[in-house]
Amino acid sequence: MKYVTEYRDANLVKGVIDEIRRTVTRPWTIMEICGGQTHAIVRHGIDQLLPPEIELVHGPGCPVCVTPLELIDKALEIASQPKVIFCSYGDMLRVPGSGRDLFMVKAAGGDVRVVYSPLDAVKLARQNPDKQVVFFAIGFETTAPPNVMSVLQAKNLGLTNYSILVSHVCVPPAVGAILASPANRVQGFLLAGHVCAVMGYHEYPPLAEKFKTPMVVTGFEPLDIVQGLLKTVQLLESGKVEVANAYTRAVTFEGNVPAQKAIKQVFEMIDRKWRGIGTIPQSGWGLRAEYDSFNAEKRFDVHAIQTEESPLCIAGSILQGLKKPHDCSAFGTKCKPEHPLGATMVSSEGACAAYYKYGRVTIGE
Numbered sequence: 001m002k003y004v005t006e007y008r009d010a011n012l013v014k015g016v017i018d019e020i021r022r023t024v025t026r027p028w029t030i031m032e033i034c035g036g037q038t039h040a041i042v043r044h045g046i047d048q049l050l051p052p053e054i055e056l057v058h059g060p061g062c063p064v065c066v067t068p069l070e071l072i073d074k075a076l077e078i079a080s081q082p083k084v085i086f087c088s089y090g091d092m093l094r095v096p097g098s099g100r101d102l103f104m105v106k107a108a109g110g111d112v113r114v115v116y117s118p119l120d121a122v123k124l125a126r127q128n129p130d131k132q133v134v135f136f137a138i139g140f141e142t143t144a145p146p147n148v149m150s151v152l153q154a155k156n157l158g159l160t161n162y163s164i165l166v167s168h169v170c171v172p173p174a175v176g177a178i179l180a181s182p183a184n185r186v187q188g189f190l191l192a193g194h195v196c197a198v199m200g201y202h203e204y205p206p207l208a209e210k211f212k213t214p215m216v217v218t219g220f221e222p223l224d225i226v227q228g229l230l231k232t233v234q235l236l237e238s239g240k241v242e243v244a245n246a247y248t249r250a251v252t253f254e255g256n257v258p259a260q261k262a263i264k265q266v267f268e269m270i271d272r273k274w275r276g277i278g279t280i281p282q283s284g285w286g287l288r289a290e291y292d293s294f295n296a297e298k299r300f301d302v303h304a305i306q307t308e309e310s311p312l313c314i315a316g317s318i319l320q321g322l323k324k325p326h327d328c329s330a331f332g333t334k335c336k337p338e339h340p341l342g343a344t345m346v347s348s349e350g351a352c353a354a355y356y357k358y359g360r361v362t363i364g365e
């Protein structure tokens, strides 16, 4: 398959890793921000092929993982109500709230539906004027354009029975929060290629300069990842602070400008709570006041729900690159993908789930 198989060529990957080995002279800690990259790194064993000087730590870029527990509880509350059709991408159905998940709500009679696009939810709203249709709008910059398009389309159609439950988070504020932490260990970043395909990478040079940390836009196939790592190591070794693009087949500096305009028309920056990390100021998007009628949190009375995370869970430290999954006493014992206790075990993109799936650590070690 063009643009996929050639980026999985083992000989090409080995050649780039050899170049990393020839380039590195001292230890470096590099964070891949995106859970998709974490998954690819662990799946292909890239971290085990690298020279020992390079330590990879895993960032918070897993949208399912960082969606706050109380928002999942709000989704469960809304989905349980009569005359509601609750729509979501499939991966959110098994994410546990405080006591149950959307599958359990569906089993108890709730009208919970998996859709492949929020525009499918708008279609359902047109077909069911006597029902309230709610779409669970979570994710990073990548899922924002279709979500805002659904609101704009519902508005154009004059629909009064469509709303979205929003928990959008943005990558640059998370990068800033990680680098500003006194405990930070990260010296270089692999930026998420798909996020930059939408947003470009013009937001990152001020961050790189402020924290004197090089960053490289990186894709998701093994060759993409090692090329991103090689560029990062080259920048670190030469002492250059810049933002480079190692994913030029998909990303430009400006990004998708029409998509960015649509996002700004419907969303505004707000403080957002990240599961496992806490509130990061101005780190996500919420609906602008003029789109209040499409805001599910305002349409349904669910504001009071508050929740507590498991005290055993160290996902917050993992998502900031301070610890690894096997540092957690619950990993693989009290916490497994079937019964996750925390953020990074709930999604296949989470670091704990990736380590568990690929048997990276013997349970009980």
Ligand code: SF4
Residues within 6 Å of the ligand: 312, 313, 314, 315, 318, 325, 328, 329, 330, 331, 332, 335, 336, 340, 341, 342, 343, 344, 345, 346, 352
């Ligand atoms: S293994 Fe489970 S409890 Fe431990 S950090 Fe990961 S998600 Fe949290």
